[in-house]
Amino acid sequence: MSQFKQIILNFWLFFLPLLGISSMTYAEKLTERSFDLGFTYQPYDWSEQAFEDTYNFIEQNGDLIFHYFDDGVPWPEAFANSDYHSHVDDIINTRIDHVRDNQKVALGVNFLAKNRLSLAAYWGEQDSLKLPDEWANKGINHPDVITAYVAYCRSMIQRFQPDYFIYGMEIDSVAFDIESNEFLALENMIQTVYTKLHHEFPDLPLVLSFVLLPEQDMQQRKHIVKRLLPYSDIYAVSLYPYLFDGIAGDADKLPKNLLSRARNYIGDKPFAIAETGFNAKTWHVKSKGINIPGNESSQANYVNFLLQEANTLNALFVNWWVPRDLDKLWIKMEAAGADPMFSQWNSNGLVDAQGKPRPGLAAWRSWLKKEISPTQPIYQTDTPKE
Secondary structure, eight states: OOHHHHHHHHHHHHHHHHTTOOHHHHHHHOOEESSEEEEEOOOSSSSHHHHHHHHHHHHHHOSEEEEEEOSOBOHHHHHHTOOOOHHHHHHHHHHHHTOOTTOEEEEEEOSBOTTSSSBOOBOSSSSSBOOOHHHHTOOTTOHHHHHHHHHHHHHHHHHHOOSEEEEESSGGGSOSOTTSHHHHHHHHHHHHHHHHHHHHOTTSOEEEEEEOOOGGGOTTHHHHHHHHGGGOSSEEEEEOGGGSTTTTTOGGGOOTTTTGGGHHHHTTOOEEEEEEOOOSSOEEEGGGTEEEOOOHHHHHHHHHHHHHHHHHTTOSEEEESOSBOOHHHHHHHHHTTOOGGGGGGTTOOSBOTTSOBOHHHHHHHHHHTSEEOTTOOOOOOOOOOO
16 A cells, blocks of 8 residues: 555544544445455364365465464474474475465464473474473573574475464563563574574565553563564564453454554564454353453454554554364363363354354455555565674
């Protein structure tokens, strides 16, 4: 979208509500969008039917598919540049085989564990295995960790040939104090990995994802963002506002500056939504005292708000995490002893558990019909620090 068009859009989005005219009336008439639309490959069940349904759904309802690998790293194999376990290769090859013609790919890996504090688990015969003894006490910035992780990233990039590569997820969760030893180790590791990968793949956007929280919770995180942003070609955020205090599943309570405030601390850095979602049903966990209302209308309102704001910010991509409700998968996860907190995404699907499209999907598709602007912002890498 040209700068002139963007100025006009911003003008109308601000003044139409003051005139008593729905801003959506104008948004619906827009013929262009700045962003690609994508879904994470997250099957609603552990079955071949669910796998195929998910691939088909993403092809039909998006421009790109997000593949996240957050269940560990094949540390010893990557370090030795040896073959990965057949379990790892089978999963990778299956994902690659299902990439469709003209479908963009965003690929995410992570050197941090799911707690976003310690080194990622081992990926071998199974997912999320205990780290081998020789890796258990290595710090995040240990030379062996960096060597192995760069090799793993290189292998994944060469195999998937992604359009975007996320090499660290929700990276600002590791520590709040930017002078702490933990943060300095993290910064050193990220700087080294970014520099090496940038030299090898200079045309590939290398991305860190950050967590976007309410403004009162961003005061310390903003300092982390500023320190680590030179090692990310895009400011990509993880955003689940239905969990925020004061919103609690009600999209009508979304602050107008939910996304736009990011410009205050990232300047002109390209912006994107790495993952997001909104509940269409109440999320209730009695043992945790959690009860967050939700309904399909509110979810649809969030979709409209999200995509309109993303367009205003010239976002590069918007990724919705859960295509279809995870009720069937959760039954198996719960039986295996999964923490009930992981159920929070169960009703985030734009399709319900029975396969029925929700109003949010209609809102999503209305934007999918729009052409991607030929002047979509091009990412610009910072000069890596040696």
